[in-house]
Amino acid sequence: MTDRTFPTPNTPPALKRKDFVSDQMVRWCPGCGDFAILAQVQKTLPTLGIPKEKIVFISGIGCSSRFPYYMDTYGFHTIHGRAPTFATGLKCARPDLQVWVVTGDGDGLSIGGNHLMHALRRNIDINILLFNNRIYGLTKGQYSPTSHRGKVSKSSPAGSIDRPIFPLRTALAAEATFVARAVDSDVVHLASILERAAKHKGTSFVEIYQNCIVFNDGVFEDVESRATRDDFALKLEHGKPMIYGKDRDRGIRMKDGITPEIVTFKPENPPKDLLVHNENAGAEFAYMLTHLEPPEFPTPVGVFRSVEEATYNDLLDAQIESAKKPGANDLSKLIAGAENWEVAK
Amino acid sequence: MPAKTKGPDEKETDVKKEKEVEEIEAVTIRFAGDSGDGVQLTGGQFTTATAMAGNDLSTLPDFPAEIRAPVGTLPGVSGFQIHFSSRDVLTPGDEPEVLVAFNPAALKANIKDLVKGGTVIVNVDSFTAQNFKKAGIAENPLKDGSLDAYKVIQVPMTMLTGKALEDLGMSATQVSRCKNFFALGIMYWAYGRTLDATLGWIKNKFKKVPMIVEANTRALHAGHAFAETTEVFQHTYHVKKAPIAPGKYRNITGNEATALGLVAAQQLSGHQLFYSTYPITPASDVLHALAKLKSFGVKTVQAEDELAGVGMAIGASFGGLLAVTGTSGPGLALKAEAIGLAVMTELPLVIINVQRGGPSTGLPTKTEQSDLLQALYGRNGECPVGVVAPATPGECFTAIIKACRLAMKYRTPVIFLSDGYLGNGSEPWRLPDVDMLPKFDISHEPGASPDEFQPYKRDPVTLARPWVLPGTPGYEHRIGGLEKQENTGNVNYEPDNHEKMCRIRAEKIERMTADIPKLSILGEPKGKVLVVGWGSTYGAITTAVKQAQEEGQSVSAIHLRYISPMPSDLGDILKNYERVLIPEMNLGQLSLLIRARYLVDAVGLHKVKGQPFKVSEIREKITALIVGKE
Numbered sequence: 001m002t003d004r005t006f007p008t009p010n011t012p013p014a015l016k017r018k019d020f021v022s023d024q025m026v027r028w029c030p031g032c033g034d035f036a037i038l039a040q041v042q043k044t045l046p047t048l049g050i051p052k053e054k055i056v057f058i059s060g061i062g063c064s065s066r067f068p069y070y071m072d073t074y075g076f077h078t079i080h081g082r083a084p085t086f087a088t089g090l091k092c093a094r095p096d097l098q099v100w101v102v103t104g105d106g107d108g109l110s111i112g113g114n115h116l117m118h119a120l121r122r123n124i125d126i127n128i129l130l131f132n133n134r135i136y137g138l139t140k141g142q143y144s145p146t147s148h149r150g151k152v153s154k155s156s157p158a159g160s161i162d163r164p165i166f167p168l169r170t171a172l173a174a175e176a177t178f179v180a181r182a183v184d185s186d187v188v189h190l191a192s193i194l195e196r197a198a199k200h201k202g203t204s205f206v207e208i209y210q211n212c213i214v215f216n217d218g219v220f221e222d223v224e225s226r227a228t229r230d231d232f233a234l235k236l237e238h239g240k241p242m243i244y245g246k247d248r249d250r251g252i253r254m255k256d257g258i259t260p261e262i263v264t265f266k267p268e269n270p271p272k273d274l275l276v277h278n279e280n281a282g283a284e285f286a287y288m289l290t291h292l293e294p295p296e297f298p299t300p301v302g303v304f305r306s307v308e309e310a311t312y313n314d315l316l317d318a319q320i321e322s323a324k325k326p327g328a329n330d331l332s333k334l335i336a337g338a339e340n341w342e343v344a345k
Numbered sequence: 346m347p348a349k350t351k352g353p354d355e356k357e358t359d360v361k362k363e364k365e366v367e368e369i370e371a372v373t374i375r376f377a378g379d380s381g382d383g384v385q386l387t388g389g390q391f392t393t394a395t396a397m398a399g400n401d402l403s404t405l406p407d408f409p410a411e412i413r414a415p416v417g418t419l420p421g422v423s424g425f426q427i428h429f430s431s432r433d434v435l436t437p438g439d440e441p442e443v444l445v446a447f448n449p450a451a452l453k454a455n456i457k458d459l460v461k462g463g464t465v466i467v468n469v470d471s472f473t474a475q476n477f478k479k480a481g482i483a484e485n486p487l488k489d490g491s492l493d494a495y496k497v498i499q500v501p502m503t504m505l506t507g508k509a510l511e512d513l514g515m516s517a518t519q520v521s522r523c524k525n526f527f528a529l530g531i532m533y534w535a536y537g538r539t540l541d542a543t544l545g546w547i548k549n550k551f552k553k554v555p556m557i558v559e560a561n562t563r564a565l566h567a568g569h570a571f572a573e574t575t576e577v578f579q580h581t582y583h584v585k586k587a588p589i590a591p592g593k594y595r596n597i598t599g600n601e602a603t604a605l606g607l608v609a610a611q612q613l614s615g616h617q618l619f620y621s622t623y624p625i626t627p628a629s630d631v632l633h634a635l636a637k638l639k640s641f642g643v644k645t646v647q648a649e650d651e652l653a654g655v656g657m658a659i660g661a662s663f664g665g666l667l668a669v670t671g672t673s674g675p676g677l678a679l680k681a682e683a684i685g686l687a688v689m690t691e692l693p694l695v696i697i698n699v700q701r702g703g704p705s706t707g708l709p710t711k712t713e714q715s716d717l718l719q720a721l722y723g724r725n726g727e728c729p730v731g732v733v734a735p736a737t738p739g740e741c742f743t744a745i746i747k748a749c750r751l752a753m754k755y756r757t758p759v760i761f762l763s764d765g766y767l768g769n770g771s772e773p774w775r776l777p778d779v780d781m782l783p784k785f786d787i788s789h790e791p792g793a794s795p796d797e798f799q800p801y802k803r804d805p806v807t808l809a810r811p812w813v814l815p816g817t818p819g820y821e822h823r824i825g826g827l828e829k830q831e832n833t834g835n836v837n838y839e840p841d842n843h844e845k846m847c848r849i850r851a852e853k854i855e856r857m858t859a860d861i862p863k864l865s866i867l868g869e870p871k872g873k874v875l876v877v878g879w880g881s882t883y884g885a886i887t888t889a890v891k892q893a894q895e896e897g898q899s900v901s902a903i904h905l906r907y908i909s910p911m912p913s914d915l916g917d918i919l920k921n922y923e924r925v926l927i928p929e930m931n932l933g934q935l936s937l938l939i940r941a942r943y944l945v946d947a948v949g950l951h952k953v954k955g956q957p958f959k960v961s962e963i964r965e966k967i968t969a970l971i972v973g974k975e
Binding site for chain 1 (some may be wrong): 393397399428542589590591592593594595596597605608609612617619621638639640641643644647648649650652653655656657658659660661662663664666668674682683685686690776777779780814815816817818819820821822823824825826827835836873
């Protein structure tokens, strides 16, 4: 068997955003949040120092899943809900590649919920971006599994009676090693999260709040709008107290040790007992943070959890490496089996 | 063991006579008992010993679907049949001549298959009121005359095994577990087998538990000595060596041969093997075999479900590996959409389907050929794939290599239609010389400069598109499930382009015909009846046709190993016979194809009982056609 190797130029030319822009016309609705995400991905990739032929974008079905066509990397637009499976196979086959999955709330959490969960628990070294707009866009406006109860849509004229699923809680329940949330319109923050996700070894899961201008406009208005987002988004920073608000005068602390509450204070004199963010804590800490949600609480954004664990693809390769011994790959011997006999002429 | 045995109640005489050896040509034996009785193990050991004795043979295990159905009940009965002969053997035998039944349920479930006058060996210790109740038997069949048509040999296997092991301090349950070796000892004596191979196997298998080695060894010897010294057995039987082509042989099941063929294909193609799958009966053994072969660099992934199994394989194929997924019928249904993606993206992919009885969950442990149309057409859209069907367990080796070769050369999914009978059945298999197998010539060259590269620009002969792998600088491109523009591979919805692409994908599969051997005809090239088979019916059809030919009937046979595309000479051959007979283990799927494609008034012979054809069933149909009754 031959191991194919792919030469990397000695001094890779510095890549720019335009190097990642494909020749295909982008066909999202004007004003769609996807444009901002595409732009940030195209801006972030050149900073990673990875040759672009080593990068692969894989998607399922849905508006977000057109993403690979617009990236001038290798790409695979697959079938509904299954993108994590193709990505898992590719990464196991070719650990030299950086593999991204682009999915949506319907693709990733409805039809493909199972694969998402299993990719996360395996901790295969891929990056999953889940664009959450809480609506089915490509099929023109049905409620999605992340739509909140009461959502009026074409398929729920009297209001959705489904209880919603929460992407980050799903990821944490699967013991994901990197879990983050970003918002399409806060591009600087989004870019920083994308970079963190790219550099994390293991499955990175990023929920991106994405505005669907046609079917669900304004669903994340409080954290989307430049005017209000500082008051409604809590930016998580490792090792720092959880403070938010335009005037940085509100924070989170634990009442009775187990229940979060909002505390207001003078910006120059924050209380000492504010909750301090710890990305490396157990999943239960991050899980608690996912329950901070409007209207009572601000929406936390940033990295909820980031821990190091062995990746599936590394373990797979390690098992193969350790099995290799001189003479242990003799095909004739294998075929002959343990018991055989000679029939003479 | 037939004929001259005494009834069990007759007293043994004190005079020990020299026992006779009777020459027989062939015999079919079935072992049956609780699934916990070690029936499969006993059958497997008997098979090895028989193969080593130089007989040709074929085997068929028959498992219950339940892992451990309640002890002593009918659903818990497990069977293993072996047919061995001094002649060429192609089937596991129509009807057993000897039945070894470990309990009343096994007797009840299997006695109807035994030939009249055949021999039944029972473990009489298990014939208790309690076990009759579990098996739903009102009267003791050993006493109610229901077995008068058979020769019954009652052996107190549990008691005698217990005696042989009495100083080992084992529990009654532990002792009882050794009685299958006692029975094996009896059968080894009766058919003149040596104990060596099984003794060696016991030593190796239980090496961590010396007491079990000792117990099973003693049980085997005790059974052998019992048969030799008691009057119950007056004959041993000798089946001469079969005229087998010289060479080195091993016994092999279809699933083992499939796994070995995949590893060979890895070596021949120079592409690492990637096997991702979800466990399903009766295909899981392929995964079990490959998972052990990490030292060969084989990558196996146990996926979360069938859809993931095929998705991972397609991802690996995109990355340039030899990608294979395995399943059985229900799993093939679940993989359908992803197979369509591989058709659209024109990536190599091999899908193993070890067929079982359907529809739905159906008969998980039984054999059937009812996924043929699913393999050909069970996807949305015009979605052609290659379909390869091995004919025997050993042939799974070469057939899976061929499936891999076609998939990689033509960049297409190929479905490999094995079945439960092939997968679990075994036969002696002459070891191939792996150095003589032709290497694959698979290129990943883009065929153009980066500026001129077109992902769907085809090879003019094979119509294969370039298989350019991620990691190749300058050739970054995107593929997906949306319709492709010819050559460029860009998304395209134009009416003329879509029709053209559908026709190109179909034409690509037809072009594989160039890589498919012509059919070989068993018998005369013209005549009254042509029997057309595919897949695992090969043994029964071939045996039936040979027998009919020996009796002077004008009948020939051909066997399809490729169903998509079909061999180029099939149409012409079909025209040379007055009648065409198509036996298959479904309700007429190949018949439908042949009738539609070649406008031949083919007659079907259909069986969906979870069991392979008997030779006699096919012979009767041939005769009926020849004498004009049908």
